[in-house]
Amino acid sequence: MLNQIWITKNIIFLFSLVVILWQVILGSPMRMKKEREIEGTNWTELADEWIRARERIFERISVTLLPYTDKIHKLPPTSTSIIIDELKSKQLMRMNYSRILWDMETSQQTGHLSLFVDKAMKLLDLRQVMMEVETSVMSKVSCTACKVGTGLLKHFIKARKSEEEIMNSIYRFCVSLKIQSARVCQGITLLMGGEVIYVLKQIEMSPAQVCSFVIGDACEDVYNPLHDWEVAFPPVNKPAVKPPVTPLENVPSFKVLHISDTHYDPYYQEGSNAECNEPLCCRYTNGPPLTPTAAAGRWGDYRKCDTPKRTVDHMLKHIAKTHPDIDYILWTGDLPPHDVWNQTREENLKILRETVEQMVTTFPGIPIFPSLGNHESAPVNSYPPSFAPKENNISWLYDELDKQWRRWLPTGTSHTIRRGAFYSVLVRPGFRILSVNTNYCNNKNWWLLINSTDPVSELQWLIYELQGAEINSEKVHIIGHIPPGHSDCLKVWSRNYYHIINRYESTITAQFFGHTHYDEFEIFYDTLSIAYVGPSVSPYYDLNPGYRIYYVDGDHPDTTRMVVDHESWVMNLKEANLYDYPVWYKLYSARQIFQMPSLLPKDWDSLIDKMTNEPNVFDIYYKHYYKNSPVRPLCNDECRKRLLCDLRSGRSHDRKALCHSLEAKIDADTKTGWRAWIYNGLALSMSVVMAIPRFAYNLPKYVLGLG
Ligand SMILES: *[C@@H]1O[C@H](CO)[C@@H](O)[C@H](O)[C@H]1NC(C)=O
Ligand SMILES: *[C@@H]1O[C@H](CO)[C@@H](O)[C@H](O)[C@H]1NC(C)=O
Ligand SMILES: *[C@@H]1O[C@H](CO)[C@@H](O)[C@H](O)[C@H]1NC(C)=O
Ligand SMILES: *[C@@H]1O[C@H](CO)[C@@H](O)[C@H](O)[C@H]1NC(C)=O
Ligand SMILES: *[C@@H]1O[C@H](CO)[C@@H](O)[C@H](O)[C@H]1NC(C)=O
Numbered sequence: 001m002l003n004q005i006w007i008t009k010n011i012i013f014l015f016s017l018v019v020i021l022w023q024v025i026l027g028s029p030m031r032m033k034k035e036r037e038i039e040g041t042n043w044t045e046l047a048d049e050w051i052r053a054r055e056r057i058f059e060r061i062s063v064t065l066l067p068y069t070d071k072i073h074k075l076p077p078t079s080t081s082i083i084i085d086e087l088k089s090k091q092l093m094r095m096n097y098s099r100i101l102w103d104m105e106t107s108q109q110t111g112h113l114s115l116f117v118d119k120a121m122k123l124l125d126l127r128q129v130m131m132e133v134e135t136s137v138m139s140k141v142s143c144t145a146c147k148v149g150t151g152l153l154k155h156f157i158k159a160r161k162s163e164e165e166i167m168n169s170i171y172r173f174c175v176s177l178k179i180q181s182a183r184v185c186q187g188i189t190l191l192m193g194g195e196v197i198y199v200l201k202q203i204e205m206s207p208a209q210v211c212s213f214v215i216g217d218a219c220e221d222v223y224n225p226l227h228d229w230e231v232a233f234p235p236v237n238k239p240a241v242k243p244p245v246t247p248l249e250n251v252p253s254f255k256v257l258h259i260s261d262t263h264y265d266p267y268y269q270e271g272s273n274a275e276c277n278e279p280l281c282c283r284y285t286n287g288p289p290l291t292p293t294a295a296a297g298r299w300g301d302y303r304k305c306d307t308p309k310r311t312v313d314h315m316l317k318h319i320a321k322t323h324p325d326i327d328y329i330l331w332t333g334d335l336p337p338h339d340v341w342n343q344t345r346e347e348n349l350k351i352l353r354e355t356v357e358q359m360v361t362t363f364p365g366i367p368i369f370p371s372l373g374n375h376e377s378a379p380v381n382s383y384p385p386s387f388a389p390k391e392n393n394i395s396w397l398y399d400e401l402d403k404q405w406r407r408w409l410p411t412g413t414s415h416t417i418r419r420g421a422f423y424s425v426l427v428r429p430g431f432r433i434l435s436v437n438t439n440y441c442n443n444k445n446w447w448l449l450i451n452s453t454d455p456v457s458e459l460q461w462l463i464y465e466l467q468g469a470e471i472n473s474e475k476v477h478i479i480g481h482i483p484p485g486h487s488d489c490l491k492v493w494s495r496n497y498y499h500i501i502n503r504y505e506s507t508i509t510a511q512f513f514g515h516t517h518y519d520e521f522e523i524f525y526d527t528l529s530i531a532y533v534g535p536s537v538s539p540y541y542d543l544n545p546g547y548r549i550y551y552v553d554g555d556h557p558d559t560t561r562m563v564v565d566h567e568s569w570v571m572n573l574k575e576a577n578l579y580d581y582p583v584w585y586k587l588y589s590a591r592q593i594f595q596m597p598s599l600l601p602k603d604w605d606s607l608i609d610k611m612t613n614e615p616n617v618f619d620i621y622y623k624h625y626y627k628n629s630p631v632r633p634l635c636n637d638e639c640r641k642r643l644l645c646d647l648r649s650g651r652s653h654d655r656k657a658l659c660h661s662l663e664a665k666i667d668a669d670t671k672t673g674w675r676a677w678i679y680n681g682l683a684l685s686m687s688v689v690m691a692i693p694r695f696a697y698n699l700p701k702y703v704l705g706l707g
């Protein structure tokens, strides 16, 4: 009986889904045509499809990945008073906004080559200034740089230059403007030039449109109907929302390890040059240091260096020993190092295989749920959807992921992993984990310029899975790499994802991401939903290495499947190098340090308010954000606004709407009014951070899609 109702419900759902799909395909003005087409639909075929899909759901329901556990983990204590650690203000933030403003206001997009070169020279003048503004993000300038580069490339393409000639020009441009060292210029040009030229040939977009797409709101919001799309929801009414209840105390819980952004560098060498003016230093190819202080540390380095093998090994050993009671692991991507100019498919696959092997041997029998980072592909950020030419077919990576991930995942996931590196697993009746591939929201993924419409139907799949979960009364955790509210995430994708979170708020009880390398979180509004952003293992850069432990409401009748508490663990890199003895320690636990009654989304929201009103509380957050790194820069009011705004940004490139009240409050408190462009300009992005010490690096980054 129940089954029948269920099937009837679903047939209605399917019917309406089809109606909606037609609406999407045809657009609303063509109502007549749409109705005709619906009449012509082959219902037999669709019903068959639905029944097959339904069987797949039942298949999955029988899978239970985690063995039953009634473990009651000892959670971190929650009371005690806060110890305020004053920041040591050795490094002052030096910002020259007037210069940036000036550049912003004088740069206009035009079509002439001479003007572009002119602009490029102006940018060159700015280099000195840019070096001074290390801690801020000068995206308006990057925007100009992007437009210059794109304009140049489009000019070459129009002039029918051969690919070889164009690549030669890029290379000469890169070297003569001293944007990077000659070998990095060469590597980047060879690795990415072909793809970028191909994409630019395919599209009819002005440089302003291209750069608005790639950089986001900081580069004007140029509307492009091609990149405005919406995924279809089934016409099932959103169930009435019950306010989430606080999880019970002293009940069984899961202990969950979250590892992200390992960026393991097999070529890391202790004592090599750590100040190399390339995107990645501390490798044997960087040669000896010029001064003793420029030598790479034994356990890693705060400069632009990734994680040595001995540090990864040491961390995993420490975790296995300190936390023998881990129930499962979330592993949110970015395994290879930042040597983006010299990456090959073979090398990246080797790193994937090695790290998977290491995880298997370190955590035997523990399920691991991975998601895909933006660095796993070669070249970085290049995740071509199905319309790309054959030689760019991403199957080389997805097929291997399927092979490697299969150790932990049921075989039913193979199909979606090979299609788009995302999957759904029922870890236990009533509790599901969905892993999304956020590379289809990455605005540095140049392929999306050709067509960004829900690549490989990933978001449609997500809706389908969530609808199924809602019907079956399951709770869902979503994991992924790039936080959907981050400025690296495409605005239109992010907006769609935000709708999805809103629609299924009662089903989704937590989200987990990485990518920023910082220890932070992100709130979705209207409805409240919380995304945890875990810290990186890599110290890249100015950071201590770290990882997170979550306690998730476990197996008992009143379970909420919410995160009950979390801890961040770090290693003090400076002391490790000084005494050649790394010590991993618990930096803080969330409920205790912020004196939160529970970790419901509304508690996180209150915490943001508290940090807005009380700079002391923010300072505590900021210290943990940098994983207690001794080289973290000072955070002034602008920086505070930016970081707090990040926390409110579940939707990308919409800071004006999401952060206005917060910034107004801080402005009123500090009596410093700022101009509107700051909303856009200061969207901190790891990929931008990577570029800062050599400002002009922005040029090839945006021109060539590096990030
Ligand atoms: C509808 O689909 C079924 C199954 O694929 C097929 O046998 C049938 O001929 C189709 N009918 C029409 C009218 O296309
Ligand atoms: C900022 O840059 C402008 C223009 O280059 C310059 O005149 C001014 O002195 C600079 N201000 C500071 C504080 O360096
Ligand atoms: C690129 O990587 C290879 C190893 O894969 C290495 O031998 C070579 O020196 C690297 N080149 C540069 C410029 O770093
Ligand atoms: C890529 O390769 C896979 C299998 O090798 C194939 O199924 C898929 O259709 C290919 N995609 C394109 C766009 O050629
Ligand atoms: C973009 O992709 C979508 C989905 O794959 C497709 O429906 C649409 O026609 C494509 N748009 C263009 C302009 O090719």
Ligand SMILES: [Zn+2]
Residues within 6 Å of the ligand: 261, 263, 334, 515, 516, 517, 536
């Ligand atoms: Zn990373």
Ligand SMILES: [Zn+2]
Residues within 6 Å of the ligand: 334, 373, 374, 375, 481, 515, 516
């Ligand atoms: Zn990343």
